[in-house]
Amino acid sequence: MGEEERQEENQQSNSQIELTETSESTNQQGHEWPLKIKFDVPPYRTYHFHKQFRTGPNPNNFLKGVKWSPDGSCFLTSSEDNTLRLFSLPDNGSSDHVTACSSASEEDSYKAELVVSEGESVYDFCWYPYMSASDPVTCVFATTTRDHPIHLWDATSGLLRCTYRAYDAVDEITAAFSVSFNPAGTKVFAGYNKYVRVFDVHRPGRDFAQYSTLQGNKEGQTGIISAIAFCPAHTGMLATGSYSQTTAIYREDNMELLYVLHGQEGGVTQVQFSKDGNYLYTGARKVIQII
Secondary structure (H helix, E strand, O other): OOHHHHHHHHHHOOOOEEOOOOOOOOOOOOOOOOOEEOOOOOOOOOOOOOHHHOOOOOOOOOEEEEEEOOOOOEEEEEEOOOEEEEEEOHHHOOHHHOOOOOOOOOOOOOOOOEEEEOOOOEEEEEEOOOOEOOEHHHOEEEEEEOOOOEEEEEOOOOOEEEEEOEEOOOOOEEOOOEEEEOOOOOEEEEEOEOEEEEEEOOOOEOOOEEEEOEOOOOOEOOOEEEEEEEOOOOOOEEEEEEOOOOEEEEEOOOOOEEEEEOOOOOOEEEEEEOOOOOOEEEEEOOEEEEO
């Protein structure tokens, strides 16, 4: 496709991003990066969701997170009312529920296909990395909530498939503050206060491997491990963010500490690698940094 055809297509779709031909910066996976952001072109709203987040008993409900499914067929939201809602795209089974006036601000485009209510505040949630709408067995997501174990939910039925439980020194259930599947989908990594616990996906229950984020000489990460992300390009590495204002890089197989990164002035709440694995984005209270 030529440059003129690209420009014509972008103008017709009111796109905010203009893509050019693949440059030398394109990585080995074939990712094509947007080289020009058109800030003068407003984004075009395709669907709208508002009222269903305001119909519950909490008048001050707000969204805490939104995550696309790995296959791109749907997205999952978490909100202050301790509820997760799954919205499938119209081309994937929800076309009958789209309203004729999807752009009208007073009406939702369509209702959530699945609603899962947790008993307490949702700390974190994540999709199974090989989730595919065509294979119901893989349609699962994990959540961690206050005073509860990690839950693995069925994204098609809304039923609880299994739990992964961690216990403290007095044998009481302790909740994870962050959760993530490893890229292979065989382990669940969960962040706690100065610990990362690793569960085998195929062995629910209370069996886990425990790793301290503090080394013997007191180096490493203190505080709550609030975010976990795996590097998509350089396999075997993961990043963890802490409320102690640090970000650390570990090896996946044995949780060997590789780097500790400083610079954030607030507790780290989000970590995310770029697709090529060359950059790590960290978000903290009031601050965002690119490393």
